[in-house]
Amino acid sequence: MAGSGTAHLRPVEEAMLRVEELVVDFPIGKSGLKVNAVSSVSVDIKEGETLGVVGESGCGKSTLARAAIQLPPPTSGKVFFEGQDLTQLKGEALRRVRPRMQMIFQDPISSLNPRRKVGDLVGEGLEIWGIGDKESRRKKVDEVLDAVGIDPETARDRRPHEFSGGQCQRISIARAVVTEPKLIICDEPVSALDVSVQAQIINLLQDMKDRYGLTIIFIAHDLAVVKNVSDRVVVMYLGKVCEFGPPDALYEQPVHPYTAALLTAIPVPDPSVRPEDRKVLVGELPSPIAPPSGCRFRTRCPKAQEKCAEEEPVVRELRPGQFGACHFPLEPGEELDFTRVTGQQVTAPA
Amino acid sequence: MSPRRQRKSVTADERFPSAPLDGPLLEVADVKTHFKTARGLVRAVDGVSFSLERGRTLGIVGESGSGKTVLSRSIMGLLPKRNVIREGSVRFEDREISDLSPHEMRQIWGSQMGMVFQDPMTSLNPVMRVGKQITESLLHHLDISKSYADELALALLSSVGIPEPQRRLREYPHQLSGGMRQRVMIAIALACGPKLLFADEPTTALDVTVQAQILDLLQTQQRERFMAMILVTHDLGVVAGRADEIAVMYAGKVVEKAPASVLFTDMKMPYTEALLQSIPKISDKSHTRLRVIGGRPPSLIDPPAGCRFAARCPYVQDKCLDEEPPLLPGSTPGHEFRCWFPVGTPEGRAALERNRAAGIAPPAYEPVIGDGATAPASTTSGGTV
Numbered sequence: 001m002a003g004s005g006t007a008h009l010r011p012v013e014e015a016m017l018r019v020e021e022l023v024v025d026f027p028i029g030k031s032g033l034k035v036n037a038v039s040s041v042s043v044d045i046k047e048g049e050t051l052g053v054v055g056e057s058g059c060g061k062s063t064l065a066r067a068a069i070q071l072p073p074p075t076s077g078k079v080f081f082e083g084q085d086l087t088q089l090k091g092e093a094l095r096r097v098r099p100r101m102q103m104i105f106q107d108p109i110s111s112l113n114p115r116r117k118v119g120d121l122v123g124e125g126l127e128i129w130g131i132g133d134k135e136s137r138r139k140k141v142d143e144v145l146d147a148v149g150i151d152p153e154t155a156r157d158r159r160p161h162e163f164s165g166g167q168c169q170r171i172s173i174a175r176a177v178v179t180e181p182k183l184i185i186c187d188e189p190v191s192a193l194d195v196s197v198q199a200q201i202i203n204l205l206q207d208m209k210d211r212y213g214l215t216i217i218f219i220a221h222d223l224a225v226v227k228n229v230s231d232r233v234v235v236m237y238l239g240k241v242c243e244f245g246p247p248d249a250l251y252e253q254p255v256h257p258y259t260a261a262l263l264t265a266i267p268v269p270d271p272s273v274r275p276e277d278r279k280v281l282v283g284e285l286p287s288p289i290a291p292p293s294g295c296r297f298r299t300r301c302p303k304a305q306e307k308c309a310e311e312e313p314v315v316r317e318l319r320p321g322q323f324g325a326c327h328f329p330l331e332p333g334e335e336l337d338f339t340r341v342t343g344q345q346v347t348a349p350a
Numbered sequence: 351m352s353p354r355r356q357r358k359s360v361t362a363d364e365r366f367p368s369a370p371l372d373g374p375l376l377e378v379a380d381v382k383t384h385f386k387t388a389r390g391l392v393r394a395v396d397g398v399s400f401s402l403e404r405g406r407t408l409g410i411v412g413e414s415g416s417g418k419t420v421l422s423r424s425i426m427g428l429l430p431k432r433n434v435i436r437e438g439s440v441r442f443e444d445r446e447i448s449d450l451s452p453h454e455m456r457q458i459w460g461s462q463m464g465m466v467f468q469d470p471m472t473s474l475n476p477v478m479r480v481g482k483q484i485t486e487s488l489l490h491h492l493d494i495s496k497s498y499a500d501e502l503a504l505a506l507l508s509s510v511g512i513p514e515p516q517r518r519l520r521e522y523p524h525q526l527s528g529g530m531r532q533r534v535m536i537a538i539a540l541a542c543g544p545k546l547l548f549a550d551e552p553t554t555a556l557d558v559t560v561q562a563q564i565l566d567l568l569q570t571q572q573r574e575r576f577m578a579m580i581l582v583t584h585d586l587g588v589v590a591g592r593a594d595e596i597a598v599m600y601a602g603k604v605v606e607k608a609p610a611s612v613l614f615t616d617m618k619m620p621y622t623e624a625l626l627q628s629i630p631k632i633s634d635k636s637h638t639r640l641r642v643i644g645g646r647p648p649s650l651i652d653p654p655a656g657c658r659f660a661a662r663c664p665y666v667q668d669k670c671l672d673e674e675p676p677l678l679p680g681s682t683p684g685h686e687f688r689c690w691f692p693v694g695t696p697e698g699r700a701a702l703e704r705n706r707a708a709g710i711a712p713p714a715y716e717p718v719i720g721d722g723a724t725a726p727a728s729t730t731s732g733g734t735v
Contacts, residue, residue, distance in 0.1 A: 199629075199630070203639065222630075224631060265558040269590045269631075280566065
């Protein structure tokens with residue numbers, strides 16, 4: 001996999017956020033080695049769109065989103081937010097952009113300060129930026145709390161521990177939208193929640209998007225959730241883009257073998273589907289310290305050839321609107337047997 | 351070391367002289383587990399019964415707080431004694447084990463029943479090498495030498511699909527990935543060849559691809575060893591193709607229990623229906639509005655008098671608020687459910703229709719499956735009332 005290249009990007013002026021060839025390296029102590037967490041990834045989002053980012057843990061999806069909002073700044077690459085290159089901004093200038101970009105985290109309970117009252121937590125952004133007077137701030141807090149389905153009267157003076165996980169996530173959402181941001185990054189916002197609460201939060205995010213005109217980067221490892229919320233989906237593997245496209249087409253007929261691998265692994269709530277008949281991916285993610293040459297997925301890919309080791313595939317349009325970084329993309333309807341390739345050699349059960 | 355060894359060598363065969371091979375492996379009858387807390391008595395598990403045959407898989411599904419984990423720990427006797435009230439009977443191989451002391455249970459843990467926990471990082475000992483963690487139970491239960499135990503550990507590690515097992519035996523848990531750690535947990539649980547394996551959310555902390563690998567591994571091992579398994583999860587997708595029977599728990603009770611194929615096609619309990627509908631499905635178009643279950647589960651300290659799902663149920667009638675439905679048998683053998691107005695029956699449709707007419711169906715939840723209608727249009731179900 002390997003997905004350098006910018007073929008999938010739309011014209012600069014159309015995108016609200018445009019990330020170009022972003023690289024994030026984390027040095028390992030003084031060893032001189034580095035973890036190549038995100039390697040030359042380009043993505044863009046139009047205003048009002050939801051971009052879904054999927055991949056296994058360690059594929060760099062959170063790092064990509066965080067580097068886009070300069071937390072921490074990327075090692076190299078460019079990030080244009082509403083036409084401004086964020087990587088060139090420093091200090092106060094960068095801080096001025098921050099209220100327009102907000103983040104919602106995975107664990108709703110630990111992402112809220114347990115010692116503060118809900119009203120203060122939600123209104124903090126307004127206070128920092130000195131938006132309005134005390135009375136209008138209070139009104140605004142009540143309005144967003146009400147919008148996320150929390151009764152402001154009872155909630156305002158309570159502390160986070162008095163709320164359930166789902167309610168805390170609603171409060172986090174209220175806190176994120178209160179400064180009227182343009183862009184919200186949701187990093188696994190529903191992974192820690194029960195299925196019934198998960199559905200409530202997904203629907204709420206959709207409502208908030210419509211109400212406040214938000215643009216969302218939605219990171220999750222659950223493919224069904226990502227499909228439900230996204231307008232475009234990017235599939236990542238080991239710091240690279242594998243596939244980029246509209247969710248319905250991408251899930252129906254993936255072009256990249258890795259996307260197909262992810263799709264076959266999803267448990268289906270249907271007892272007539274026999275899970276052991278599926279040919280799921282074997283082995284584990286290679287080390288990001290010494291990633292495979294060429295295409296990074298080749299060690300686990302049944303279609304891999306010599307070319308995949310020698311030459312890194314570049315993102316190109318393989319079907320209309322559907323982009324992939326693969327030398328030997330999937331044909332429509334083609335099925336792969338992932339158990340054929342052992343990757344890091346997994347011994348068969350004795 | 352030596353006193354323990356001697357005590358152990360008398361055990362294994364004597365304690366389980368000739369376990370009958372017919373009859374269920376595990377019979378759980380009216381198990382209740384209540385916790386004494388400052389706020390009152392929490393009825394975490396409130397009267398659960400089921401039986402499990404050898405080699406079969408029971409899936410227990412429920413949301414957090416439904417009591418599924420407490421139930422499996424109650425059966426295994428892993429709960430603390432203080433401030434816990436345990437009632438009911440647990441029969442393992444026709445022997446009552448609910449009143450055994452922890453000392454007696456030690457002969458059962460590991461050798462007869464094993465458990466795989468949710469979080470492999472916190473359930474492995476971080477300062478003990480993987481090999482030692484596996485041989486620990488082997489040496490406790492079986493009268494074997496250290497070197498033979500090491501050989502067995504090596505064989506176990508390779509049978510659970512760990513590459514380079516020789517090297518891994520000498521490593522510590524932090525040197526392994528999440529999937530590898532869960533494989534080690536499985537190896538530990540399987541070491542002494544238990545007849546029953548509890549898997550408590552074994553894949554919740556793992557990625558989809560690894561999840562599929564681990565579930566496949568559990569299934570192969572189960573088949574090879576003819577071992578019974580209780581698979582506890584919140585994900586209906588995980589149990590769908592892997593459990594023979596599924597029990598759905600809600601607020602400390604089993605609200606529906608059925609063979610897997612029946613549960614998904616002919617569910618009778620509105621909660622099961624609602625749970626299945628709230629899951630985003632991969633086959634749905636993107637931006638499909640999800641059907642949510644409004645409200646929250648009831649307090650387990652002071653549960654409502656009638657049906658525990660009544661407050662969130664679109665089929666709710668006055669009867670549901672006053673009288674608790676018993677576990678009634680369904681049309682298929684083995685199918686049981688707790689509902690006065692079951693999904694897909696004339697009574698159920700009539701109840702739903704009445705609620706719609708009165709405008710009291712909970713918002714944002716429109717039941718569709720069960721009555722054969724594909725859309726929530728009230729006209730289709732109206733005709734059959």
